[in-house]
Structures are given as structure tokens and as C-alpha cells.
Amino acid sequence: MLARDEKGDRMITTPTRSTRAGTLVRAFALLLTTGMVLPGCAERTAPSATERVDVLPLIPAPVEAERGDGRFRITAETVVSVAQNDAPARDAANHLARLLRDTRGLALAVREELAPSPGSIRLQLDPQSPVAQAEGYALDADAEGLRIRARDAAGLFYGAVSAWQLTSADAGRDAVETDVVEIPAVTIRDWPRFGWRGQLLDVARHFHDVDTVKHVIDAMARHKLNVLHLHLTDDQGWRIEIKRYPKLTEIGAWRTPPGAGRHGTPQRYGGYYTQEQIRELVAYAAARHITILPEIDMPGHAQAAVAAYPGEIGVTSERPPVAVDWGVNPYLFDTDERSLKFIQGVLDEVLELFPSPFIHIGGDEAVKDQWEASPAVRAQMRQLGVKDAHAMQGWFNAQLAKYLTSKGRRLIGWDEILEGGLPDSASVMSWRGVDGAVAAARLGHDVVLAPAGWMYLDNLQTERSDEPNGRLAVLPLSRVYELDPVPAELTADQARHVLGAQGALWSEYIPSRRHIDHALFPRLAAVAEVAWSPMAARDWDGFLARLPAQLQRYRALGIGSSDGAFAADIGIDGGPNTVLSGGPARIALGNQTGVGQIRYTIDGSEPTLESSRYGAPFAVTLPVTVKAAVFTEDGQPLAAARSRHFDREALLTVDTQGLRNCHDGGPLGLRVPLLPDMPGMDTPVYNVDLFYACWTYPQARLDGIAGIRIDAARLARNYGLAHDQSKVHQYPSSTPQGELEVLRGCDGELLAKVALPDGAILGEQFILEALLPPQEGVHDLCLRFTAPIEGPLYAIGAVRLIEATAQSPPVRY
Structure with missing residues (x-):
């Protein structure tokens, strides 16, 4: 699948969504790393909020904001005022009061008043509000008080969020005085650029409980997002109770994980939401002006459903297990009348539960092998005059669209639903770049942008070794x-x-709430600004200047960003x-954004604002432990201390993380845990390429090296690769269980070979050691497993070269 590289004219290959399918293509990975700051680069310091008085701590950026003279002082006696019988204003006022209590410790009274009392915060539904746009608001603050007016309830709610942000720029600071807050005099006129501002949460691959979903809803509301896209069904689990078909949850909601019983992996994994x-x-989200968009994936990603009712909806009568393989699996819904x-x-039943005007039917990655092999489906295609299986999916989608339209809903x-022809009433969510959105909009269909290259938040945020799975x-x-949701071609x-x-958060590698927080934040702030703010109000440096206040709010709210x-x-x-090679040891520090002051120590102590400030690489004597932390210019933490021993x-x-692939030296495809359903974030992680069990230790200096030590593991090979399965490479083996081979370059001399241990226990970690013949110079070392590709997926956690004179455990062939 090809997508235009927006930074140039070359074409790049995008990943499939689910594995997506298998390794993410390296050109795509390299594209996404643009903007990285290499160690040793000079700091690019974003001014702090106290230095730039024109910076308001608001995310997303408002359409219009003008600073005035003076400040508004909020104390514990300040009243949040609403008019009598103004229910939308009272709801927004209560939300503001809760946020102030949770982040500032301010317990403000919400009071109905005919006219606002002096020095109060007044919220009012006003048909004459100066902002006429839907969901928009007017906010005015001066020494006399703060006033929020809007023509609809959502606008009042978002005005309350902005008021909270103005009062919480320093939320969570240890020394802050919580019973008095001063905010600048300001006039804000604000409304969203788009009516659809969403975030997808995949609860099918890994189930996330009600409290976790509410946690995401709360975070979305604080970012002025208004659509929660719940991916409720997939091959690995059916997560919504359907009373008419109880087996969908009795059977389809549960799977037997690879490595069950090991390392905390449960014997039975799953869960579902009752009606x-x-x-x-739905009610919780609606109270925060968020619509929940349900996704029932069809006709593909259907294995959990087929496992529950193979005779009713399966193309064959075979009952498969609920899938444990991420990726593209072969089971489809049948196309006959019964299905x-x-x-x-x-x-x-879905329509009864969700008032959303749209219903998401998935439609992606539907491998048509079962349809094409079915005499009944082929006969139906001939009867319908459908030319091929892609067009058959178009017919299938048309039946769903017709049914949803009859119920007053939209598909x-x-x-991918473009490929077989699109019903007139259908809308498209573009994930394979922006080309799908362009094609659909040109045909007159509404579109939502969720392109993988910008919005797939299960991709890692950095190249750091301390990143979790993803x-x-x-x-x-x-x-x-960077994303502009309106493609320039339109x-x-x-x-x-x-x-x-x-944004999209697929959960193959997001098994816990901690993983969700780590993946979503602070990138959700960028998603919010992309969806809300006009391009004229967006500015990367300005965003970075406003972000420290948002990070403080996350800390105050217990969000593990x-x-x-x-x-x-x-x-x-x-x-x-x-x-x-005998040269001096000089330490280089940097970070991805190039923002902030880096303070470091080399004596083992924790870095503080009193520690040395990094400006250029500095000399050290080995061994040494370097610790470094990053702060804003006004001394607030941007990142916790990191430590590295040399x-x-x-x-x-x-x-x-330092190993590379054996083909072009780029990154590998996936960063996976020891077992796919292990709880917690402290599981060992391994970078793997699903198609080649081969890693490169780049630029190894081999002078004086006598041996090599590899920390290895047996992982689950739980990946549905569909038609890409034939691309998985099998290296020739000398023994039934296979070996690890060490070569000088992937096409070079075989330096060592060590047999893999017997057995196939998933989640087993082990050490491989081998002597190396004397070598000179710097070479890439190629390490590859020759184990059968039908068995476990072997992986490497670390590689160490052993010097001939080093005191180390004995090495063996």
C-alpha cells in the first residue's frame, strides 16, 4: 500500500493497521523520525510562560485572544455564578469547580444568582453571545471578574475548560499557594475548526475496564475533544453484550493467551461491557459533550464472532478459536441472508445503546480468501453480477448502509471501503495516509482524517531504550x-x-492504563490542537511554550504522561x-525537541537546578555514571532524570534498541513484550522483524575481541500475516531446533554458531555464548536465528562483545 510522502515526492509504503501487518516499513519509520535532535545539538530553548507574557497557557490554542490590563484574583470565597434555571451553565460550572478542586485545592461554591455577584466567575447561556459558531464561547476576564458566554451547552463547557486552564498554569507545583489564584485580564473568542475531534481507543485486542474508559473520556474533555471511537470487536475479542446472541461474549470475549500461566499471564484473558x-x-461521555462512536468490524476482523456462531455467520462451518494472533486473520462474515x-x-441492539449519528463498520483488511474459496459466495456473486471479491465487499457494505439509513444512522x-464502490450515504475514515480522504471527498463523501503517519499513537514516541512496547x-x-486535516489537493x-x-490508539501493545497514559500524553494535546485550532493560531514554538503548564496539569490529575x-x-x-580505540571519553546530551535546560551530574547524585548546565560535550574519565534531567527556564521539571553508566x-x-535490521540498517518493525498478555509496564521488551530473524550489531570494533554473549528469549509468534506469510524467511539450519549464527556482515564470513536450547517454552529467557576467531577492524556483525519459522519467535535483548583480557564468565562454543 502506497502513500504520498508529504515531505517530498517519493512514495513510501505504509504499515497495515493491525500488525500492521507485521513489521512497519522502514522508510515509514525513517520518515517519522524527522525532527529528532541528536545528542550534542545545541539547545533550542522555548521561553517559559513567565518570560513570554503574551503566552496564555491554553491547549488547544484559541482562535482569538487578547491580553488586557490587570488581573483577576480568585480565592476560596470566589463564587461560580449561574443564572436560575440555566442547566447548561450549572453543568459547566460544576465541571469547572471539580477541576479547580482536583488541581488547585480550591473548593468554590456554585450558586444561582439573578445577576453575578462582584468578583465572581459567571457562566451563562446567551443567544446573543459574540461567538455564533457551534461549540464556541466568549471569555472575558478583568479585575472585576470572569465571564463565559456561549450560545450552546458545549460552548459553555469548553469555556469552562479554558477558564480552568487559565487558573492551573502552575498546577501541581510543590510551592504553589493553592487558596489564591491570579489570572491575567484577557478577552477570548474561540470556536473549533472541526466538528469532529476524536480519539480511538481499541478495547478489543486488550480489554480496558469501565473506569479506564472514563479516564480517557475525562482526558478528552479537558482537551476539547468530542468523539470517542470505541473499537469494540476484532479477531481477538468481542467486547459488547448482545442479548440476542449471548455466545458473542460467552465465547467471543475470551481467549487463551500464548504462554498462559507464565510471568503473570492469565490462563484466560478477556472481558466485555454489559449493556x-x-x-x-454513553451517559458519562454525553455529560462531557462527547459522543461515543461504536465500531463493529465487518466483514473482516471477525474471528471472535465466528468462534461464537460459526454456523450462523461463518463462511464455513469450522469453529475457530478466538484469535491470539495480532494482524490480519482469514475469518470473514458470510454474505448470505442468514449472516x-x-x-x-x-x-x-447497538443502535439502542449508542445515539451516535454514525456507526463504524470497520471494513479494513478483509482478506477475501474465504469468499473466493466458497462455492456459495461465488454463486451469489454471479447472481448479483458482482465482478470480484472487492466488489462483493462493496455490495456487503451497501446492505449495511441501507439498513443503517433506514434507522436514521450513517455508515x-x-x-478500504472505497475499493469496492461506496454507498452514497457512507463516510470514510482515512488511515492509510491522506489519499483515501482525498479520493472520498472528491466523490462527495464526508471524511475523517486518522492517518497512520501522523495519528497512530501506539507508535513509540522516541527512539529511547526506556520506551515500552509498541x-x-x-x-x-x-x-x-504537523498534520493539517484538510489535504492541500482538495x-x-x-x-x-x-x-x-x-488520533488512534490500537491496543495490541497497550495492555494497561499505564500504557494508555504513556502513549496518549502529551501527544493528545497535539491531536487536540490539530482538530480545534485554525492553522493561523497554530505554532510549534508556541505549543512548546504552552506545554509545560499542560504537563503540570497531568501531574496534578494523576496522568502518567x-x-x-x-x-x-x-x-x-x-x-x-x-x-x-583509545580516544577521550566525551559525553553528549540532548533531547528530541531540543527544548529545555539540561542539568547533569557525574558523581551519582540526582541532578537539580543547582547542577551543571549542559552546553557542549564534556570530558569524563571512565567508569562514570551520568545523570541528567531537563527543566523549563523558570525551573519546572520537563523530564525526570535519566541515568547511564559507562x-x-x-x-x-x-x-x-541499538540493534538494527540486516537489510538497510534501519529500525526493526515491532517492540514487543516477553509475552503478549503480560500485565504491567516492566516486562522485558524486544525489537523484532517478523519477516527476518536477523539483527545487526552496527560498527562493532573487533580488535581484541574473543567472544560474544547474547541475551535471548523465546517469544510468541502470534502474528496473522495473511498473504505476507510467504515473506517470512527461513535460514538454513543444521539441527532440528536451530542455531544462532554470528556473521561478519550479513553476507560475510560465518564467525560462530551456537545451538539453541531444546524446548519451546514461551517467555523463556536464556544466554548464548560463543568464541569468536581473531578479527581486526570495525565491522557490522550479523546475528540470525535458524530456528523453524513454525515455532516460537526468537529475539535478542542485548549483545555484548567480550574482550580477550576481560574478567567475564567463561565463553563456550
């Missing part, structure tokens, strides 16, 4: 912020079909070989 819980979530009636029965699906195509904060009339944009964009990268200037052993060691 009562769904209603609770369609079943689907309509499911939709009837939306992933951009996809290795790094998606930095800056890349998310005319003004076509651009009117762009409903908005949304990632600080990777600001965290210090610690390395050897010129690389380890400069020291191994000695000769460390210089000779490359961890899984």
Missing part, C-alpha cells in the same frame, strides 16, 4: 502536530467534506568506538 455499562459510559440478518440483529468505515515507527510529538468545495480528525520528548539522551560524543563493558554492549 448497562455501555449506557453508563446479514444476524448482523442486523447485532446492529439493532462510516476505514478507507510499533517502532517513531511518532514524535512534532509529527503529530478544492474549497471538496474540503467542506472534511469533518475533522482523530510520557516525558520522552524532553528526556535527556545520554551518549558518547562520536560513539563508543572513539573511546574503544565503562568498557557498557561500550561493548548494544541493547535491543
